[in-house]
Amino acid sequence: MRAKNSSSASANRTTAASTLGQTLLGALLAVGVSAPSWADRFNMPVGVTDISRQVYDLHMLIFYICCVIGGGVFGVMIWSMLHHRKSHGVEPATWHESTKVELAWTIIPVFILIGMAVPATKVLVQMYDTGGEDMAIEVRGYQWKWEYKYLDDDRNKAFGFMSNLSTPQDEIQEVTAKGEHYLLEVDEPLRIPVNRKVRFLVTSNDVIHAWWVPDFGIKRDAVPGMMNDLWAIVEEPGIYRGQCTELCGKDHGFMPIVVEAMPEDEYDAWYESRKILAKEQEKLASMNFTHEELMEQGAEVYSKYCASCHQENGKGIPPVFPALDGSAIATGPVDDHIGIILNGKPGSAMQAFSSQLRPDEIGAVTHYERHAWGNNTDDIVQPIDVVNLMNKEG
Numbered sequence: 295m296r297a298k299n300s301s302s303a304s305a306n307r308t309t310a311a312s313t314l315g316q317t318l319l320g321a322l323l324a325v326g327v328s329a330p331s332w333a334d335r336f337n338m339p340v341g342v343t344d345i346s347r348q349v350y351d352l353h354m355l356i357f358y359i360c361c362v363i364g365g366g367v368f369g370v371m372i373w374s375m376l377h378h379r380k381s382h383g384v385e386p387a388t389w390h391e392s393t394k395v396e397l398a399w400t401i402i403p404v405f406i407l408i409g410m411a412v413p414a415t416k417v418l419v420q421m422y423d424t425g426g427e428d429m430a431i432e433v434r435g436y437q438w439k440w441e442y443k444y445l446d447d448d449r450n451k452a453f454g455f456m457s458n459l460s461t462p463q464d465e466i467q468e469v470t471a472k473g474e475h476y477l478l479e480v481d482e483p484l485r486i487p488v489n490r491k492v493r494f495l496v497t498s499n500d501v502i503h504a505w506w507v508p509d510f511g512i513k514r515d516a517v518p519g520m521m522n523d524l525w526a527i528v529e530e531p532g533i534y535r536g537q538c539t540e541l542c543g544k545d546h547g548f549m550p551i552v553v554e555a556m557p558e559d560e561y562d563a564w565y566e567s568r569k570i571l572a573k574e575q576e577k578l579a580s581m582n583f584t585h586e587e588l589m590e591q592g593a594e595v596y597s598k599y600c601a602s603c604h605q606e607n608g609k610g611i612p613p614v615f616p617a618l619d620g621s622a623i624a625t626g627p628v629d630d631h632i633g634i635i636l637n638g639k640p641g642s643a644m645q646a647f648s649s650q651l652r653p654d655e656i657g658a659v660t661h662y663e664r665h666a667w668g669n670n671t672d673d674i675v676q677p678i679d680v681v682n683l684m685n686k687e688g
């Protein structure tokens with residue numbers, strides 16, 4: 295799950311805590327296995343941001359404190375049991391209550407706890423210091439995908455897109471072998487520049503999700519109606535992968551996060567071209583397409599956005615997810631069909647796609663559903679039909 299590029303950062307780490315730890319672990323446990331690889335396999339990742347390294351160091355520090363306390367307590371216990379055993383002829387002591395000992399076992403732990411709380415609080419305060427950012431991105435969870443909106447200086451959307459799982463169904467159904475990034479790959483990753491402070495504003499459109507990229511060291515819940523935020527300054531270009539970490543329904547394990555950190559100049563060039571692409575995609579709403587074009591794009595949209603519930607074969611999973619093959623709506627009046635896709639069905643898993651898909655995508659997927667499987671209406675649905683209905687509904 296770790297990105298390739300992030301391992302170099304972890305290899306370079308030579309803080310006192312981790313060096314001591316690796317020596318200890320190596321000496322104690324890793325017979326024939328080098329210490330860093332042993333630690334890497336079972337330990338949390340060091341990550342690629344300053345915060346993630348501080349979190350790692352904190353984790354190791356507390357871990358060693360626990361080791362020392364554990365060793366001390368069990369050492370004294372085992373030593374006492376061995377040296378005071380009956381076969382040595384030890385007579386049990388008869389004293390009761392020692393104010394000195396009681397004071398010691400109260401005061402020493404208090405200092406240990408304070409000693410752990412101070413560095414922990416310092417890291418926590420930094421984690422929440424999301425201000426002074428160079429750029430902001432809104433992250434919105436959906437069942438079951440993420441939307442990323444790049445916000446300009448006035449917090450308006452410059453452009454945005456959906457990031458969908460791209461692992462082929464064949465791998466999921468075990469028809470073909472699983473790829474290297476099985477369930478951790480998307481059609482369009484979130485791109486960010488290195489060395490700039492990025493503030494992520496995290497929210498959700500439906501249920502609670504959580505946005506987590508382990509290498510960044512911070513995780514936030516995506517709660518409908520609330521904005522939580524987190525930040526990252528990534529130092530190493532690379533691809534970092536994460537997952538939704540709040541059980542959010544049937545496809546919770548199918549909404550990965552992929553972030554590509556790019557060198558600054560490359561990022562700036564990409565940003566400009568992506569903004570232009572978004573403008574061009576808007577124009578598609580006023581274009582006309584042939585039946586074949588609509589079917590092709592419709593199939594693509596359907597398999598990305600609809601098949602998880604209604605299934606590739608249009609048979610759904612009744613009674614929860616209705617079949618579209620032969621459905622009265624998918625073969626009835628066009629406006630009703632477009633309407634349910636635009637607005638969803640409140641109270642059901644059928645979400646409103648008006649804010650997720652462009653009119654040309656909704657037009658194509660409507661057309662597709664009316665001509666795929668056993669459905670065969672002889673109409674053609676164009677993006678303009680979607681736009682007209684949206685305008686009519688206001």
Ligand code: HEC
Pocket residue numbers: 437595596599600601602603604614615616617618621622623624631634635639642643644645647659660663
């Ligand atoms: C998260 C699951 C889910 C996804 C994803 C989903 N739907 Fe649905 N859909 C439903 C449910 C549930 C209903 C039934 C709603 C009701 O009537 O209570 C439904 C109903 C429908 C209906 C009406 C069918 C009928 O006969 O009642 C259409 C048409 C439809 N969906 C199209 C789509 C399209 C197009 C997409 C993709 C852009 C899509 N759905 C994605 C869950 C989903």
Ligand SMILES: [Cu+2]
Pocket residue numbers: 435436502503504538539540541542546549
């Ligand atoms: Cu989720």
